Amino acid sequence: MSDAKVIVLTGGIGGAKLVLGLAHAITPSLIVSIVNTGDDVEHLGLCISPDIDTLLYTLSGKADTAKGWGRADETWTFMDTLRQIGGPDWFLLGDGDLAIHVLRTAWMKAGRSLSEVTADLASRFGLESRVLPMSDDPVATRLTTDEGELEFQRYFVERRCAPEVNAIDFAGAEASAPAPGVIEALTDPDAAAILIAPSNPFLSVDPILAVPGIRDALAAARAPVVAISPLVGGEAVKGPTAKLMREIGMEVSAQSIADHYCGLIDGILIDEGDRDDVSGVPQARCDTLMNDLDDRIRVAQAALSLARSLRS
Amino acid sequence: MSDAKVIVLTGGIGGAKLVLGLAHAITPSLIVSIVNTGDDVEHLGLCISPDIDTLLYTLSGKADTAKGWGRADETWTFMDTLRQIGGPDWFLLGDGDLAIHVLRTAWMKAGRSLSEVTADLASRFGLESRVLPMSDDPVATRLTTDEGELEFQRYFVERRCAPEVNAIDFAGAEASAPAPGVIEALTDPDAAAILIAPSNPFLSVDPILAVPGIRDALAAARAPVVAISPLVGGEAVKGPTAKLMREIGMEVSAQSIADHYCGLIDGILIDEGDRDDVSGVPQARCDTLMNDLDDRIRVAQAALSLARSLRS
Numbered sequence: 001m002s003d004a005k006v007i008v009l010t011g012g013i014g015g016a017k018l019v020l021g022l023a024h025a026i027t028p029s030l031i032v033s034i035v036n037t038g039d040d041v042e043h044l045g046l047c048i049s050p051d052i053d054t055l056l057y058t059l060s061g062k063a064d065t066a067k068g069w070g071r072a073d074e075t076w077t078f079m080d081t082l083r084q085i086g087g088p089d090w091f092l093l094g095d096g097d098l099a100i101h102v103l104r105t106a107w108m109k110a111g112r113s114l115s116e117v118t119a120d121l122a123s124r125f126g127l128e129s130r131v132l133p134m135s136d137d138p139v140a141t142r143l144t145t146d147e148g149e150l151e152f153q154r155y156f157v158e159r160r161c162a163p164e165v166n167a168i169d170f171a172g173a174e175a176s177a178p179a180p181g182v183i184e185a186l187t188d189p190d191a192a193a194i195l196i197a198p199s200n201p202f203l204s205v206d207p208i209l210a211v212p213g214i215r216d217a218l219a220a221a222r223a224p225v226v227a228i229s230p231l232v233g234g235e236a237v238k239g240p241t242a243k244l245m246r247e248i249g250m251e252v253s254a255q256s257i258a259d260h261y262c263g264l265i266d267g268i269l270i271d272e273g274d275r276d277d278v279s280g281v282p283q284a285r286c287d288t289l290m291n292d293l294d295d296r297i298r299v300a301q302a303a304l305s306l307a308r309s310l311r312s
Numbered sequence: 313m314s315d316a317k318v319i320v321l322t323g324g325i326g327g328a329k330l331v332l333g334l335a336h337a338i339t340p341s342l343i344v345s346i347v348n349t350g351d352d353v354e355h356l357g358l359c360i361s362p363d364i365d366t367l368l369y370t371l372s373g374k375a376d377t378a379k380g381w382g383r384a385d386e387t388w389t390f391m392d393t394l395r396q397i398g399g400p401d402w403f404l405l406g407d408g409d410l411a412i413h414v415l416r417t418a419w420m421k422a423g424r425s426l427s428e429v430t431a432d433l434a435s436r437f438g439l440e441s442r443v444l445p446m447s448d449d450p451v452a453t454r455l456t457t458d459e460g461e462l463e464f465q466r467y468f469v470e471r472r473c474a475p476e477v478n479a480i481d482f483a484g485a486e487a488s489a490p491a492p493g494v495i496e497a498l499t500d501p502d503a504a505a506i507l508i509a510p511s512n513p514f515l516s517v518d519p520i521l522a523v524p525g526i527r528d529a530l531a532a533a534r535a536p537v538v539a540i541s542p543l544v545g546g547e548a549v550k551g552p553t554a555k556l557m558r559e560i561g562m563e564v565s566a567q568s569i570a571d572h573y574c575g576l577i578d579g580i581l582i583d584e585g586d587r588d589d590v591s592g593v594p595q596a597r598c599d600t601l602m603n604d605l606d607d608r609i610r611v612a613q614a615a616l617s618l619a620r621s622l623r624s
Contacts, residue, residue, distance in 0.1 A: 045357075045418040077387040077407035078414075085436040087415050095389035095407035098414075102390075103399050106357040124397040 004030065004192035006304065007185045007223070011036040011204020012051050013068050014230060014237065014290070015197030016058035018303075021296025022195075023059060023129055025304065030192075031129035032185040034214075036199070037114065038134075038141035038170055038207030041153045043091050046101040047108050050153075051204065052118055052133060053100055060125040068238065071096045090158040115179040130181070134208040137176035141207050142169050152203070161240035165247045168202055173210035183217050191223035193307030198230040198288065198299075200241045201260050202248070215264065224266045224310035226303050229254045232289050233273040254278050266310045269303050282310060316342065316504035318616065319497045319535070323348040323516020324363045325380050326542060326549065326602070327509030328370035330615075333608025334507075335371060335441055337616065342504075343441035344497040346526075348511070349426065350446075350453035350482055350519030353465045355403050358413040359420050362465075363516065364430055364445060365412055372437040380550065383408045402470040427491040442493070446520040449488035453519050454481050464515070473552035477559045480514055485522035495529050503535035505619030510542040510600065510611075512553045513572050514560070527576065536578045536622035538615050541566045544601050545585040566590050578622045581615050594622060 006026060008019055010033050019033050036051045050069075057063035057071055064072045074094035083089045093101065100121060107117045113136040122131045141152040145163035155163060186194060199205055209215045218225060234252055236242040242252045250256045254270040258278045261268070267282040277283060286302035289295060318338060320331055322345050331345050348363045362381075369375035369383055376384045386406035395401045405413065412433060419429045425448040434443045453464040457475035467475060498506060511517055521527045530537060546564055548554040554564045562568045566582040570590045573580070579594040589595060598614040601607060 044414050045421050046414070071393075073389075075387045075389040075407060077385075078390070078410050081383075081408040081411035082415065085411065085415065085433065087411060095387060095410075096393035098390050098407075098410060099393035099397065099399060102356050102358065102410075103394065103397065109357050121397070 004190050005032055005185065005188055006030055006192050007032045007034065007188070007194045008197055009034050009195070009205055009208050010051070010055065010197035011199030012039070012054050012239075013058070014239075015051075015199040015204065016055045016063070017290040017296050018195070018197045018228060018300055019055060019129070020058050021290065021293070021298070021300035022304075024293065024297045025300045028128040032181070033129065033131050034182050034185065034208060035131060035133055036204045036207050038139050038203070038210075039152050039156070040138070040140070041091070041151065043093075043153070044088065045105070046093075046098075047105045048101050049104070049114070049118070049133065052131065053097070055131055056100070056121060056125050056127070059127050059129065062125070070094050091153060092157075113179075115181070132181050132185070133179050134182065134214065135176040135211045136179050137172060139173045139176050139207055139211065140171040141203060142171055143167070144169070156203075156240075161243065165244055168206070170207045170210040173207070174212065176211050178211050178213050183213055186214065186217040186221055189222040191221075192311075193304055194218065194221055194223050194225045195303050195307070196225065196227035196261065196265065198228040198237075200230060200236075200239055200244070201257060202244055203240070209264075218264050224307040225264060226267045226269060226307045226310070227257065227261050227265045228288060228299060228303055229257045229268060229270045229274070231257065231274065232271045234275065237289060254283075258283075267306045269299070269306055282306070284309075314339075316502050317344055317497065317500055318342055318504050319344045319346065319500070319506045320509055321346050321507070321517055321520050322363070322367065322509035323511030324351070324366050324551075325370070326551075327363075327511040327516065328367045328375070329602040329608045330507070330509045330540060330612055331367060331441070332370050333602070333605070333610070333612035334616075336605065336609045337612045340440040344493070345441065345443050346494050346497065346520060347443060347445055348516045348519050350451050350515070351464050351468070352450070352452070353403070353463070355405075355465070356400065357417065358405075358410075359417045360413050361416070361426070361430070361445065364443065365409070367443055368412070368433060368437050368439070371439050371441065374437070382406050403465060404469075425491075427493070444493050444497070445491050446494065446526065447488040447523045448491050449484060451485045451488050451519055451523065452483040453515060454483055455479070456481075468552075473555065477556055480518070482519050482522040485519065486524065488523050490523050490525050495525055498526065498529040498533055501534040503533075504623075505616055506530065506533055506535050506537045507615050507619070508537070508539035508573065508577065510540040510549075512542060512548075512551055512556070513569060514556055515552070521576075530576050536619040537576060538579045538581060538619045538622070539569065539573050539577045540600060540611060540615055541569045541580060541582045541586070543569065543586065544583045546587065549601060566595075570595075579618045581611070581618055594618070596621075
């Protein structure tokens with residue numbers, strides 16, 4: 001199994017932590033990350049792909065691990081100046097972070113696809129693992145809330161997930177196609193595992209599944225598909241997962257996560273502190289909280305171990 | 313004459329210093345700057361107007377006066393990061409400076425003209441004087457050199473004016489129109505003076521004069537037109553003026569400057585240290601070196617005084 005690929009469907013920081021652990025558990029060049037781009041936003045004319053950037057920063061050791069987003073050793077002169085001249089300041093852009101946005105934007109305006117740009121950036125960040133956007137076509141996660149319809153970043157950043165969510169949709173998904181390499185990775189008969197990262201199922205993984213062809217490829221995959229539950233002791237570690245589950249009338253439990261991925265996954269890794277076992281799909285347990293690198297490696301290894309057990 | 317406008321044709325830092333002096337010599341709201349945009353460049357997808365920015369920064373007290381360009385208290389995390397990922401680093405973009413470029417670019421891509429954007433920025437910088445680009449149409453200063461054809465910023469920034477210049481042209485100038493307000497300002501019969509700033513005549517003022525209608529309006533102006541020679545003791549204070557004059561076979565003297573503006577100016581202010589008097593046009597002398605604010609006010613007042621003497 002040492003040359004077999006591991007494919008990860010991932011969103012933001014939680015998923016990036018898992019992929020980092022994985023990159024220390026197996027040969028990094030065997031990892032293919034398929035990244036949510038439903039959070040992508042064009043802000044001030046800049047093409048911003050927050051989940052891709054979080055993954056690039058995390059894997060290259062440039063992430064601000066204390067803050068949980070953005071770059072370490074960041075400065076904020078751009079934002080300070082923008083604020084002084086009355087520019088929009090709800091979306092924070094660090095000075096170093098801007099380099100990736102400006103370069104990506106210039107390349108995309110010159111006609112390169114998001115997956116070409118992402119591969120180029122990953123290479124410039126010195127990464128050996130592959131990073132694929134879910135699609136080269138624009139897909140926009142939008143939330144219907146008690147404050148009206150909100151684009152993802154307006155909900156997540158500007159309103160800090162405060163509005164109550166009634167529905168989520170992925171504008172543009174129907175007309176989108178998987179990025180080059182995505183279906184090939186998911187249908188690789190020799191792959192060791194396909195992991196669904198402990199990212200928000202509704203906001204980070206569902207947009208990926210909404211791209212036509214990806215859900216079917218996952219359901220038909222020869223490789224074992226293992227989800228890592230984002231819940232630890234019945235709550236989300238970070239972000240709005242648990243709040244959102246309650247708002248859409250879902251019990252906040254690993255069982256709900258397993259049911260959400262029903263028909264797609266062959267097993268689920270849940271937290272050792274979770275009260276109830278999951279039924280309907282094989283489970284494994286470990287301490288899924290990922291504070292440091294050792295935690296991340298442990299969770300990655302536990303997920304791979306579950307996948308191995310499902311294959312044999 | 314206290315309500316009469318003063319119009320200034322200006323380029324980069326030398327011109328900005330004069331306008332700053334003027335803003336301390338008369339009511340700022342009476343000043344109309346017509347700014348060279350032949351240096352403008354689209355770099356990394358960003359619309360950059362170096363001479364307009366230098367003027368905005370200088371007038372609002374945000375310029376780096378020691379360095380002579382850019383903003384005071386600037387940081388460079390963007391450039392450091394861009395360099396780390398192999399982005400183009402020949403054109404320096406400070407973190408704070410980026411705010412103005414990003415905002416201008418977003419506004420222009422949304423369909424606003426350069427003069428609308430410039431007026432908006434000037435207002436956000438708290439300026440009372442008017443700042444007009446010479447044109448809303450793209451005009452690009454290009455130099456034919458011993459190293460081939462170079463765009464202005466490649467010559468000025470990347471090659472630091474080292475190549476020998478054979479010819480200069482202003483691409484797009486023929487099809488350009490003066491920005492709104494430019495001809496009105498130049499033909500204002502009540503204007504106190506029209507000043508040509510001590511900017512590079514060939515690289516900063518000639519592009520303005522190349523916009524159809526501006527040269528004629530200047531030649532026909534009722535207001536006295538006064539040039540301030542950029543030479544001090546027979547040399548340029550800063551930049552390539554003297555080197556360029558030699559390369560195009562011109563004597564480096566105030567007389568050459570006066571001859572260059574022949575038919576357009578009614579008088580010229582030259583440095584008190586210049587050896588020879590100018591013939592063919594009335595002259596005045598003062599110490600034209602502008603190190604501090606007092607110097608700038610002195611030069612502005614000397615130019616206004618010469619203009620007054622020409623009118624009466």
